[in-house]
Amino acid sequence: MPTVEWLKKEFHYGYDSGDVLSLIPNFRRFQEEQKIGGSYRKLFYQAVIPYMKPDSMVLELGPGRGSWSKAILKYLSSGKLQTVDFQDVSQWLKPEKYQGKLICHQVTDNSLSCITDSSIDFFWSFGVLCHNNVERIEEILKNALSKMKVGGFAVHEYADWKKLDNYGWERGKIPVSFQKLPDNEIWWPRNDRETMCQIATKSGWKVVNPDLGLVKRDSIIVLQKA
Protein backbone atom coordinates (compact mmCIF):
# COMPACT_ATOMS: atom_id res chain seq x y z
CA MET A 1 0.00 0.00 0.00
CA PRO A 2 2.59 2.72 0.79
CA THR A 3 3.58 3.09 -2.84
CA VAL A 4 4.22 6.69 -3.85
CA GLU A 5 0.83 6.66 -5.63
CA TRP A 6 -0.94 5.49 -2.46
CA LEU A 7 0.83 8.12 -0.32
CA LYS A 8 -0.13 10.87 -2.75
CA LYS A 9 -3.82 9.91 -2.61
CA GLU A 10 -4.22 8.77 0.97
CA PHE A 11 -3.67 12.07 2.82
CA HIS A 12 -5.48 14.36 0.35
CA TYR A 13 -7.88 15.55 3.09
CA GLY A 14 -5.02 17.03 5.10
CA TYR A 15 -3.87 15.09 8.14
CA ASP A 16 -4.19 17.03 11.38
CA SER A 17 -2.56 16.25 14.75
CA GLY A 18 -4.15 19.22 16.54
CA ASP A 19 -2.31 22.01 18.35
CA VAL A 20 0.87 20.31 19.56
CA LEU A 21 1.73 23.15 21.96
CA SER A 22 -1.53 23.59 23.88
CA LEU A 23 -1.35 22.60 27.55
CA ILE A 24 -4.58 20.64 27.23
CA PRO A 25 -4.74 18.47 24.09
CA ASN A 26 -7.86 18.69 21.92
CA PHE A 27 -9.72 15.41 21.28
CA ARG A 28 -7.84 14.67 18.05
CA ARG A 29 -4.42 15.09 19.68
CA PHE A 30 -5.57 13.20 22.77
CA GLN A 31 -6.48 10.19 20.60
CA GLU A 32 -3.12 10.31 18.78
CA GLU A 33 -1.23 10.57 22.06
CA GLN A 34 -3.08 7.55 23.46
CA LYS A 35 -2.02 5.48 20.44
CA ILE A 36 1.62 6.58 20.38
CA GLY A 37 2.11 6.62 24.15
CA GLY A 38 3.53 10.09 24.74
CA SER A 39 2.87 13.83 24.82
CA TYR A 40 3.25 15.89 21.63
CA ARG A 41 3.94 19.03 23.67
CA LYS A 42 6.77 17.33 25.57
CA LEU A 43 8.03 15.87 22.29
CA PHE A 44 8.16 19.31 20.66
CA TYR A 45 10.22 20.75 23.51
CA GLN A 46 12.60 17.76 23.61
CA ALA A 47 12.86 16.67 19.98
CA VAL A 48 12.53 19.97 18.08
CA ILE A 49 13.58 22.94 20.21
CA PRO A 50 17.07 21.61 21.18
CA TYR A 51 17.95 21.11 17.47
CA MET A 52 16.87 24.44 15.98
CA LYS A 53 17.54 28.13 16.64
CA PRO A 54 15.39 31.21 15.97
CA ASP A 55 17.47 31.90 12.83
CA SER A 56 17.51 28.30 11.54
CA MET A 57 16.62 27.23 8.02
CA VAL A 58 14.20 24.37 8.68
CA LEU A 59 12.96 21.68 6.29
CA GLU A 60 9.84 19.69 7.21
CA LEU A 61 8.78 16.60 5.26
CA GLY A 62 5.04 15.82 5.15
CA PRO A 63 3.46 18.63 7.21
CA GLY A 64 -0.15 17.77 6.26
CA ARG A 65 -2.31 20.47 7.86
CA GLY A 66 0.77 21.76 9.67
CA SER A 67 0.37 20.89 13.35
CA TRP A 68 4.17 20.78 13.79
CA SER A 69 4.87 23.51 11.22
CA LYS A 70 2.79 26.05 13.15
CA ALA A 71 4.68 25.23 16.35
CA ILE A 72 8.06 25.53 14.57
CA LEU A 73 7.04 28.88 13.04
CA LYS A 74 6.32 30.25 16.54
CA TYR A 75 9.97 29.67 17.43
CA LEU A 76 11.54 31.12 14.27
CA SER A 77 12.44 34.83 14.13
CA SER A 78 14.78 35.44 11.18
CA GLY A 79 14.77 31.74 10.23
CA LYS A 80 12.57 30.15 7.57
CA LEU A 81 10.53 26.96 7.27
CA GLN A 82 10.27 25.09 3.97
CA THR A 83 7.82 22.21 3.73
CA VAL A 84 7.77 19.37 1.20
CA ASP A 85 4.60 17.29 0.76
CA PHE A 86 2.82 15.34 -1.97
CA GLN A 87 -0.24 17.42 -1.08
CA ASP A 88 -0.76 21.12 -1.76
CA VAL A 89 -0.43 22.10 1.90
CA SER A 90 -0.52 25.86 1.20
CA GLN A 91 -4.36 25.54 1.18
CA TRP A 92 -4.14 24.68 4.92
CA LEU A 93 -0.94 26.42 6.03
CA LYS A 94 -1.56 29.71 4.18
CA PRO A 95 2.08 30.81 3.67
CA GLU A 96 0.87 34.33 2.78
CA LYS A 97 0.19 34.85 6.51
CA TYR A 98 3.88 34.43 7.42
CA GLN A 99 5.66 37.28 5.56
CA GLY A 100 8.04 35.02 3.59
CA LYS A 101 8.93 32.88 6.61
CA LEU A 102 7.07 29.82 5.23
CA ILE A 103 7.56 28.26 1.80
CA CYS A 104 5.46 25.20 0.88
CA HIS A 105 6.61 22.91 -1.94
CA GLN A 106 4.26 20.34 -3.49
CA VAL A 107 6.35 17.48 -4.88
CA THR A 108 5.84 14.31 -6.90
CA ASP A 109 8.93 12.34 -5.83
CA ASN A 110 11.58 12.04 -3.11
CA SER A 111 14.33 13.95 -4.92
CA LEU A 112 14.04 17.12 -2.75
CA SER A 113 15.22 18.96 -5.87
CA CYS A 114 13.23 22.07 -4.81
CA ILE A 115 15.61 22.60 -1.86
CA THR A 116 18.94 24.44 -2.31
CA ASP A 117 22.07 22.42 -1.55
CA SER A 118 23.82 23.06 1.82
CA SER A 119 21.01 25.36 3.00
CA ILE A 120 19.26 23.47 5.83
CA ASP A 121 20.09 23.58 9.57
CA PHE A 122 17.29 21.29 10.76
CA PHE A 123 15.31 18.58 8.94
CA TRP A 124 12.15 17.37 10.71
CA SER A 125 9.31 14.96 10.09
CA PHE A 126 6.59 13.37 12.17
CA GLY A 127 4.10 10.74 11.03
CA VAL A 128 5.75 10.48 7.62
CA LEU A 129 8.58 7.94 7.51
CA CYS A 130 6.33 5.46 9.37
CA HIS A 131 4.25 5.30 6.16
CA ASN A 132 7.22 4.95 3.79
CA ASN A 133 8.97 1.68 2.89
CA VAL A 134 12.58 1.34 4.05
CA GLU A 135 13.88 1.69 0.46
CA ARG A 136 12.05 4.98 0.16
CA ILE A 137 13.30 6.25 3.53
CA GLU A 138 16.85 5.52 2.39
CA GLU A 139 16.22 7.51 -0.78
CA ILE A 140 14.87 10.46 1.26
CA LEU A 141 17.81 10.38 3.69
CA LYS A 142 20.33 10.19 0.84
CA ASN A 143 18.77 13.09 -1.04
CA ALA A 144 18.40 15.19 2.12
CA LEU A 145 22.05 14.97 3.12
CA SER A 146 23.30 17.29 0.35
CA LYS A 147 20.64 19.83 1.37
CA MET A 148 22.07 20.10 4.90
CA LYS A 149 24.69 22.48 6.26
CA VAL A 150 27.60 20.68 7.95
CA GLY A 151 26.65 20.21 11.62
CA GLY A 152 22.92 20.36 10.85
CA PHE A 153 20.54 17.97 12.59
CA ALA A 154 17.67 15.77 11.40
CA VAL A 155 15.01 14.38 13.73
CA HIS A 156 12.44 11.88 12.44
CA GLU A 157 9.72 9.73 13.94
CA TYR A 158 9.68 6.24 12.35
CA ALA A 159 7.89 2.91 12.74
CA ASP A 160 9.66 0.46 15.04
CA TRP A 161 8.08 -2.99 14.90
CA LYS A 162 10.22 -4.28 17.79
CA LYS A 163 9.05 -1.45 20.05
CA LEU A 164 5.51 -2.03 18.80
CA ASP A 165 5.74 -5.73 19.81
CA ASN A 166 6.50 -4.67 23.39
CA TYR A 167 3.98 -1.84 23.48
CA GLY A 168 1.15 -3.88 21.92
CA TRP A 169 -0.29 -3.71 18.41
CA GLU A 170 -3.86 -3.27 19.65
CA ARG A 171 -2.88 -0.53 22.07
CA GLY A 172 -0.92 1.18 19.27
CA LYS A 173 -3.91 0.80 16.91
CA ILE A 174 -1.86 -0.92 14.20
CA PRO A 175 -3.75 -3.90 12.68
CA VAL A 176 -2.20 -7.23 13.78
CA SER A 177 -3.07 -8.57 10.30
CA PHE A 178 -0.17 -6.43 8.95
CA GLN A 179 2.27 -8.97 10.40
CA LYS A 180 1.31 -11.42 7.65
CA LEU A 181 1.19 -8.94 4.77
CA PRO A 182 3.99 -7.56 2.57
CA ASP A 183 5.06 -3.92 3.01
CA ASN A 184 3.41 -2.82 -0.22
CA GLU A 185 -0.02 -3.85 1.13
CA ILE A 186 0.09 -2.09 4.52
CA TRP A 187 0.25 1.52 5.74
CA TRP A 188 2.77 0.76 8.52
CA PRO A 189 5.68 -0.92 6.68
CA ARG A 190 8.37 -2.84 8.53
CA ASN A 191 11.14 -0.85 10.18
CA ASP A 192 13.08 -0.91 13.43
CA ARG A 193 15.97 0.78 15.17
CA GLU A 194 18.71 -1.39 13.63
CA THR A 195 17.40 -0.98 10.08
CA MET A 196 16.98 2.78 10.51
CA CYS A 197 20.52 3.20 11.86
CA GLN A 198 21.88 1.05 9.05
CA ILE A 199 20.20 3.02 6.24
CA ALA A 200 21.02 6.39 7.86
CA THR A 201 24.69 5.46 8.16
CA LYS A 202 24.72 4.07 4.61
CA SER A 203 23.23 7.37 3.39
CA GLY A 204 26.14 9.27 4.99
CA TRP A 205 24.51 10.54 8.21
CA LYS A 206 25.99 10.29 11.69
CA VAL A 207 23.52 8.66 14.09
CA VAL A 208 23.47 10.82 17.23
CA ASN A 209 20.67 8.90 18.94
CA PRO A 210 18.64 6.02 17.43
CA ASP A 211 15.67 6.81 19.67
CA LEU A 212 15.03 9.73 22.00
CA GLY A 213 12.68 7.46 23.96
CA LEU A 214 9.93 10.09 24.12
CA VAL A 215 7.06 7.89 22.91
CA LYS A 216 6.33 4.25 23.65
CA ARG A 217 5.11 2.91 20.28
CA ASP A 218 7.48 4.48 17.72
CA SER A 219 11.10 5.62 17.67
CA ILE A 220 12.52 9.09 17.07
CA ILE A 221 16.00 9.20 15.54
CA VAL A 222 18.47 12.10 15.76
CA LEU A 223 20.97 12.39 12.89
CA GLN A 224 23.69 14.88 12.08
CA LYS A 225 25.57 15.86 8.95
CA ALA A 226 29.13 15.52 10.22
Ligand SMILES: C[S@@+](CC[C@H](N)C(=O)[O-])C[C@H]1O[C@@H](n2cnc3c(N)ncnc32)[C@H](O)[C@@H]1O
Ligand atom coordinates in the same frame (compact mmCIF):
# COMPACT_ATOMS: atom_id res chain seq x y z
C1 LIG B 1 0.06 11.11 8.45
S1 LIG B 1 0.34 12.65 7.68
C2 LIG B 1 1.23 13.52 8.97
C3 LIG B 1 1.03 15.03 8.92
C4 LIG B 1 1.78 15.81 10.01
N1 LIG B 1 3.20 15.61 9.93
C5 LIG B 1 1.30 15.45 11.38
O1 LIG B 1 2.01 14.74 12.12
O2 LIG B 1 0.19 15.87 11.73
C6 LIG B 1 1.64 12.30 6.49
C7 LIG B 1 1.90 13.45 5.50
O3 LIG B 1 3.15 13.21 4.86
C8 LIG B 1 3.02 13.27 3.46
N2 LIG B 1 4.02 12.33 2.92
C9 LIG B 1 4.17 11.02 3.21
N3 LIG B 1 5.27 10.52 2.60
C10 LIG B 1 5.82 11.55 1.91
C11 LIG B 1 6.96 11.67 1.06
N4 LIG B 1 7.75 10.62 0.82
N5 LIG B 1 7.24 12.88 0.51
C12 LIG B 1 6.42 13.93 0.75
N6 LIG B 1 5.32 13.90 1.55
C13 LIG B 1 5.03 12.70 2.11
C14 LIG B 1 1.57 12.92 3.19
O4 LIG B 1 1.12 13.46 1.95
C15 LIG B 1 0.88 13.56 4.39
O5 LIG B 1 0.54 14.90 4.17
